[in-house]
Amino acid sequence: MAGGAPVIEVRGVTKAFGEREVLHGVDFDVAEHEAVALIGASGSGKSTLLRCIDLLEEIDDGDIFLDGEVITDPSVSPVAVRRKLGVVFQAYNLFPHMSVLQNVVLGQMRAQGARRREAEEEGRALLARFGLAGREGDRPDELSGGQQQRVAIARAFAGKPRALLLDEVTSALDPELVGEVLEAVRDLKAEGMTMVIATHEMTFAREVADEVAFLHEGRIVEAGPPAQVLEDPRAEETQRFLARLLRAGRA
Amino acid sequence: MTETAATAPGERRLERAAAKRRRHRRNALIAALSSIVVIGGIAALVLTSPGWPTVRETFFSWSEFKNAFPEVLSGFWLDVKVFMVVEAAVLVIALVIALVRVNRSPGLFPVRLLSTVWVDVFRGVPTVLLVYLIGFGVPALELEGLPTDPVVLGGIALTLSYSGYVSEVYRAGINSVHWGQTDAALSVGLTQAQAMRHVILPQAIRRVGPPLLNDFVSLQKDVALISIIGPQEAFRVAQIYQGENFNYTPIIAAAMLYLVITIPLARIVDRMGGAGGVR
Structure with missing residues (x-):
C-alpha cells in the first residue's frame, strides 16, 4: 500500500436492502493518490x-471516514460530504435538458x-482536456457513449x-469506445487523483490500480497489488472468479 | 460488372417507384369514395328526415344567428377571461401540491396529508357539483370578506377541481424522471431542493406538456359550468335567448365559439405528442 495518509477508510460497513444483505462488514482503505480497483x-x-x-445509500452498520473524519454519522451533512467526492456512473446520468x-x-x-464566468472558463478547459473542445453547446444525446462518459468524468x-x-464507467459502452474513456481515467491517475474504480476491465485494473480488492458476496475476500491478486490469487473465490473471466475471454 | 451494377438497380428503382405511385393513387381513390359514401349517407339521412325543415329553422337559422351572435360573443369573452385566470392559478397551485406530495420530509407531513385529501376530494367530486356547492354554499355562510360574485365563486370551484387533476399530471411527470438523475444531481453537491429545481422539474415539465394541454382543453369547455350559478357567459346568454325566441341557433353559435379555441389547442397537443420523443 503505497501513497500517503488514507483519504477514504471503510470500516465494517454493512448494508441490506430489505432482507437482502448486500455488504457484510466491508473493510478497506484508499490512500492519497492511490487508485483501488474493486473487482467482483x-x-x-x-x-x-x-x-x-x-452517502447516496445509508449504511446499516460500520463507519466510513473521509480524510480521517467520520462521514456516516447522522450529524454530518451528506451534501457537504458529496461536495468533496466525485462520482461517475455506469449509465453516465448526464442531465439531458442541459448543454454539455x-x-x-x-x-x-x-x-x-x-x-x-469562472465556472464556465474552468468547464471549457476541462472539456478540452478530455477531448471535447467544440462540443460545449451540444446536448448529451448528440454525443457518442464514449463522449458522454467523458463529459460525466469532467x-x-x-x-x-x-x-x-x-x-463501471465502461460497462455501458460499445467496445470501440472503451479505450477513450479509459484514457481519461489514466490521465486522472497520472495527475495523482485518488480513485476507487469498480470495473470489469481486468487489463485496465492491472495497469492503473495500485491495489485490487476482490469483492465476493458482500465481503472483500482478497486485496493486494494487482500482480498478486490477478496473477497469483490466494483465495479460492478469487481463483474461480478469474478463471470464469478467462474462459469468457475478458482477462 | 460495373455496367450491370449501374443499370440494374436503376431499373428496379423505377419499377418500385411506379408501383408505389399506383398504390398511392389507389389508396387515395378508396379514401375519397368511402368518405363520399359515409358522409353523404349521414347527410342524406339528416336532410331527408321528417323533422329536418323544423330543425333547420330552430337550430340553423341564419337570421337568428346574426341577431344573437354579438351577445353570445360578449358572453364568450367572459368564458375566455375566467379560463385564463383559472388556468394560471391551476398551474401554480397544482405544482405546489405536486411538490408537497413528492416531498418526503417529516415536517411537511400535515401539508402532505392535506394535499392528498385535496386531490382526492376535489378530483373525486363532479365539477358541476363543486360549482353548485361553492356558488351557493360560500355566500350562505354570510362571512365578511368572502367573495359573493358568482363569477369568482365559479372560478374558485373550477380551480379546486382542476388543480386536483393537474397536480397528478405534474406528479406523474416528476416520478417519470429516472432516479439516476437525482443521484447525479446529489453527487455534484446539490441539495434535494436544488436537485428538484434544476434537474428533475425541468425534465418533468417538458414531459407533461401534452397531458397538461389536454387538461387545458377540458377546462376551457368546463368554464360553461359556471352558468348554473348565474354568470352571463356564452352558454347562459344563448340559453336566455333560446328561451325568449324559441330558437336554438344561439347555442350552435356558442358551440362554434368553443371550437374556435379548442380545435387549435387540440392540434397543438397533437404536435407536442408527436414531437415528444424528439424533445
Missing part, C-alpha cells in the same frame, strides 16, 4: 459500496457558489474532489 461479479456489491461512500457545458458547471455554480472532476468514485 455482478451483484457482488461494488456499486452499492460506492453509493454508500457518496451546463452539465459540467451545474455543481460548481449551485453547490460551490462559483461565478458563472462533471465529477469539476468539483475538485478529494477522491473520484468510478462505477
Whole structure:
C-alpha cells in the first residue's frame, strides 16, 4: 500500500436492502493518490459500496471516514460530504435538458457558489482536456457513449474532489469506445487523483490500480497489488472468479 | 460488372417507384369514395328526415344567428377571461401540491396529508357539483370578506377541481424522471431542493406538456359550468335567448365559439405528442 495518509477508510460497513444483505462488514482503505480497483461479479456489491461512500445509500452498520473524519454519522451533512467526492456512473446520468457545458458547471455554480464566468472558463478547459473542445453547446444525446462518459468524468472532476468514485464507467459502452474513456481515467491517475474504480476491465485494473480488492458476496475476500491478486490469487473465490473471466475471454 | 451494377438497380428503382405511385393513387381513390359514401349517407339521412325543415329553422337559422351572435360573443369573452385566470392559478397551485406530495420530509407531513385529501376530494367530486356547492354554499355562510360574485365563486370551484387533476399530471411527470438523475444531481453537491429545481422539474415539465394541454382543453369547455350559478357567459346568454325566441341557433353559435379555441389547442397537443420523443 503505497501513497500517503488514507483519504477514504471503510470500516465494517454493512448494508441490506430489505432482507437482502448486500455488504457484510466491508473493510478497506484508499490512500492519497492511490487508485483501488474493486473487482467482483455482478451483484457482488461494488456499486452499492460506492453509493454508500457518496452517502447516496445509508449504511446499516460500520463507519466510513473521509480524510480521517467520520462521514456516516447522522450529524454530518451528506451534501457537504458529496461536495468533496466525485462520482461517475455506469449509465453516465448526464442531465439531458442541459448543454454539455451546463452539465459540467451545474455543481460548481449551485453547490460551490462559483461565478458563472469562472465556472464556465474552468468547464471549457476541462472539456478540452478530455477531448471535447467544440462540443460545449451540444446536448448529451448528440454525443457518442464514449463522449458522454467523458463529459460525466469532467462533471465529477469539476468539483475538485478529494477522491473520484468510478462505477463501471465502461460497462455501458460499445467496445470501440472503451479505450477513450479509459484514457481519461489514466490521465486522472497520472495527475495523482485518488480513485476507487469498480470495473470489469481486468487489463485496465492491472495497469492503473495500485491495489485490487476482490469483492465476493458482500465481503472483500482478497486485496493486494494487482500482480498478486490477478496473477497469483490466494483465495479460492478469487481463483474461480478469474478463471470464469478467462474462459469468457475478458482477462 | 460495373455496367450491370449501374443499370440494374436503376431499373428496379423505377419499377418500385411506379408501383408505389399506383398504390398511392389507389389508396387515395378508396379514401375519397368511402368518405363520399359515409358522409353523404349521414347527410342524406339528416336532410331527408321528417323533422329536418323544423330543425333547420330552430337550430340553423341564419337570421337568428346574426341577431344573437354579438351577445353570445360578449358572453364568450367572459368564458375566455375566467379560463385564463383559472388556468394560471391551476398551474401554480397544482405544482405546489405536486411538490408537497413528492416531498418526503417529516415536517411537511400535515401539508402532505392535506394535499392528498385535496386531490382526492376535489378530483373525486363532479365539477358541476363543486360549482353548485361553492356558488351557493360560500355566500350562505354570510362571512365578511368572502367573495359573493358568482363569477369568482365559479372560478374558485373550477380551480379546486382542476388543480386536483393537474397536480397528478405534474406528479406523474416528476416520478417519470429516472432516479439516476437525482443521484447525479446529489453527487455534484446539490441539495434535494436544488436537485428538484434544476434537474428533475425541468425534465418533468417538458414531459407533461401534452397531458397538461389536454387538461387545458377540458377546462376551457368546463368554464360553461359556471352558468348554473348565474354568470352571463356564452352558454347562459344563448340559453336566455333560446328561451325568449324559441330558437336554438344561439347555442350552435356558442358551440362554434368553443371550437374556435379548442380545435387549435387540440392540434397543438397533437404536435407536442408527436414531437415528444424528439424533445
